[in-house]
Amino acid sequence: MSEMLKGIAASDGIAAAKAYMLVQPDLSFSESSVEDTEAETKRLDDAVEAAKADLKIIKEKAAANLGADEAEVFEAHLTILSDPELLGNIKDKIVNDKVNAEKALKDVTDMFIAMFEGMTDNAYMQERAGDIRDVAKRVLSHLLGVNLPNPALINEEVVIVAHDLTPSDTAQLDRNFVKGFITDIGGRTSHSAIMSRTLEIPAIVGSGNATSTIKEGQTVIIDGIEGEAIIEPSAEELKKYEGKASDFAKKKAEWEELKDAKTVTANGKQFILGANIGTPKDVAGANDNGAEAVGLFRSEFLYMDASELPSEDDQFEAYKQAVEGMNGKQVVVRTMDIGGDKELPYLPLPEEMNPFLGYRAIRISLDKQDIFRTQLRALLRASNYGRLAIMFPMIATVKEFKDAKAIFEEEKAKFVKAGKPVSDDIEVGMMMEIPAAAMIADKLAKYSDFFSIGTNDLIQYTMAADRGNERVSYLYQPYNPSILRLIKNIIDSSHAEGKWTGMCGEMAGDQIAVPILAGLGLDEFSMSATSILKTRSLMKKLDTDKMKKLAEKAVSECETTEEVISLVKEFTD
Ligand SMILES: C=C(OP(=O)(O)O)C(=O)O
Numbered sequence: 001m002s003e004m005l006k007g008i009a010a011s012d013g014i015a016a017a018k019a020y021m022l023v024q025p026d027l028s029f030s031e032s033s034v035e036d037t038e039a040e041t042k043r044l045d046d047a048v049e050a051a052k053a054d055l056k057i058i059k060e061k062a063a064a065n066l067g068a069d070e071a072e073v074f075e076a077h078l079t080i081l082s083d084p085e086l087l088g089n090i091k092d093k094i095v096n097d098k099v100n101a102e103k104a105l106k107d108v109t110d111m112f113i114a115m116f117e118g119m120t121d122n123a124y125m126q127e128r129a130g131d132i133r134d135v136a137k138r139v140l141s142h143l144l145g146v147n148l149p150n151p152a153l154i155n156e157e158v159v160i161v162a163h164d165l166t167p168s169d170t171a172q173l174d175r176n177f178v179k180g181f182i183t184d185i186g187g188r189t190s191h192s193a194i195m196s197r198t199l200e201i202p203a204i205v206g207s208g209n210a211t212s213t214i215k216e217g218q219t220v221i222i223d224g225i226e227g228e229a230i231i232e233p234s235a236e237e238l239k240k241y242e243g244k245a246s247d248f249a250k251k252k253a254e255w256e257e258l259k260d261a262k263t264v265t266a267n268g269k270q271f272i273l274g275a276n277i278g279t280p281k282d283v284a285g286a287n288d289n290g291a292e293a294v295g296l297f298r299s300e301f302l303y304m305d306a307s308e309l310p311s312e313d314d315q316f317e318a319y320k321q322a323v324e325g326m327n328g329k330q331v332v333v334r335t336m337d338i339g340g341d342k343e344l345p346y347l348p349l350p351e352e353m354n355p356f357l358g359y360r361a362i363r364i365s366l367d368k369q370d371i372f373r374t375q376l377r378a379l380l381r382a383s384n385y386g387r388l389a390i391m392f393p394m395i396a397t398v399k400e401f402k403d404a405k406a407i408f409e410e411e412k413a414k415f416v417k418a419g420k421p422v423s424d425d426i427e428v429g430m431m432m433e434i435p436a437a438a439m440i441a442d443k444l445a446k447y448s449d450f451f452s453i454g455t456n457d458l459i460q461y462t463m464a465a466d467r468g469n470e471r472v473s474y475l476y477q478p479y480n481p482s483i484l485r486l487i488k489n490i491i492d493s494s495h496a497e498g499k500w501t502g503m504c505g506e507m508a509g510d511q512i513a514v515p516i517l518a519g520l521g522l523d524e525f526s527m528s529a530t531s532i533l534k535t536r537s538l539m540k541k542l543d544t545d546k547m548k549k550l551a552e553k554a555v556s557e558c559e560t561t562e563e564v565i566s567l568v569k570e571f572t573d
């Protein structure tokens with residue numbers, strides 16, 4: 001009998017494959033004394049060799065899929081496994097204390113980890129502690145004969161089942177083998193869900209209990225359109241979903257025809273549809289999906305993909321590649337938005353009760369100005385290679401915007417003074433993702449060249465409902481009149497000052513929201529690249545005069561989300 005699991009639809013598409021459990025195995029062991037220390041030393045050597053063999057494969061895969069930089073960490077792990085001091089210490093312990101290899105490995109590696117972690121003024125050595133921990137875990141798994149899951153080692157088609165996936169786990173998924181994924185926790189706008197859309201991997205998040213329900217090797221269908229997973233489907237169910245997958249492929253082929261078309265409504269009004277990207281590598285996907293701009297370059301992914309703060313040169317190369325790749329179309333780079341669910345291992349931030357309400361984004365940039373200024377200099381240099389715009393994340397007050405803009409102007413003035421080339425038409429705008437800012441949009445519009453509405457955060461802060469928590473996902477309501485009123489205020493305020501407003505939150509590609517947003521006069525819609533063509537196709541059918549009436553009614557008359565949804569259906573059917 002098949003079984004169905006329901007979750008939140010995170011990325012369109014249908015997939016069926018064997019389950020690959022990306023869950024940490026139990027690595028507990030008991031300490032024992034050994035008589036035959038020679039045999040125990042040999043067990044250790046065998047486990048070390050097996051761990052090295054894993055790492056060599058992972059390193060090659062990482063180099064091929066992600067690039068040489070990302071592969072370096074595994075080279076470091078291999079070096080640790082060949083370190084005579086470390087291995088010598090473990091073996092001495094086996095021989096002298098007559099303990100099993102597991103215990104000797106743990107004692108010795110714990111000692112090295114504590115020593116490196118104690119070097120609080122040396123970030124490099126502190127990171128090595130993490131490497132030793134990883135390596136010890138891998139050797140221990142071989143000693144215990146259990147499998148350590150590693151997405152890089154997957155060499156057949158699978159559906160990944162995990163409690164949660166971090167953005168960096170998601171970045172490592174190889175699309176050739178990973179056909180879909182399902183997680184226990186998370187919401188539609190958590191960053192792993194956003195990345196699944198960029199990678200075009202059908203996904204379900206927030207299913208509650210996928211890891212305890214699904215077993216390794218079971219066949220699982222992922223319906224990323226409805227947010228449903230079928231475990232061990234019958235032949236009939238498989239056939240039904242094959243049909244659904246082929247209908248989806250047909251629709252995609254129809255949308256494909258709009259790739260080079262402009263975005264024009266039925267009554268001839270034009271809009272800009274942009275793509276959200278995380279790295280310059282995503283520019284190819286943006287162009288393939290007919291993006292007319294990059295409305296959001298989440299620059300923090302450059303920081304998250306590195307093992308230390310990226311240098312000015314490294315950042316310059318990345319921004320230059322993005323603006324050049326977009327061939328004169330605008331690229332809006334958002335300055336570093338670390339914090340919330342995006343962490344930097346090499347920039348430890350204090351533990352906070354409420355990280356989403358804490359020290360993050362522009363708050364860090366204004367505090368640690370050396371990091372901010374390095375980023376701004378890289379952006380100023382890249383401005384010479386295309387149409388670059390900059391925006392600041394998480395602006396709450398006029399003062400924050402003015403302070404950030406002043407730092408930008410200072411850095412720019414230094415370029416001009418030194419005779420270094422820099423574009424003189426860089427637009428400097430801000431994310432609108434904090435309700436306080438949305439309420440004083442009229443004031444902010446005097447200073448900001450444009451607004452980009454970050455609904456992923458704006459909704460969570462307005463409704464006081466964590467964007468990544470499936471238990472409160474019923475409150476995460478993009479069409480709630482409260483949200484629509486804030487959006488209207490933002491758009492109207494920008495237009496009153498002759499400025500433009502875009503939206504780079506996931507709501508911009510939401511097919512129910514698009515008619516309302518078009519009616520509210522949103523100028524630019526920026527979304528996961530894979531949503532662009534279906535949105536262009538939808539826009540072709542809309543009449544903005546009619547959508548204006550829809551928007552007015554939704555904002556002023558509707559009381560609930562459900563009423564707004566019915567109204568949209570009534571106006572678009
Ligand atoms: C686009 C947004 O930024 P992020 O999802 O990176 O927080 C947003 O908050 O809507």
Ligand SMILES: [Mg+2]
Binds near residue numbers: 433454456457
């Ligand atoms: Mg945000």
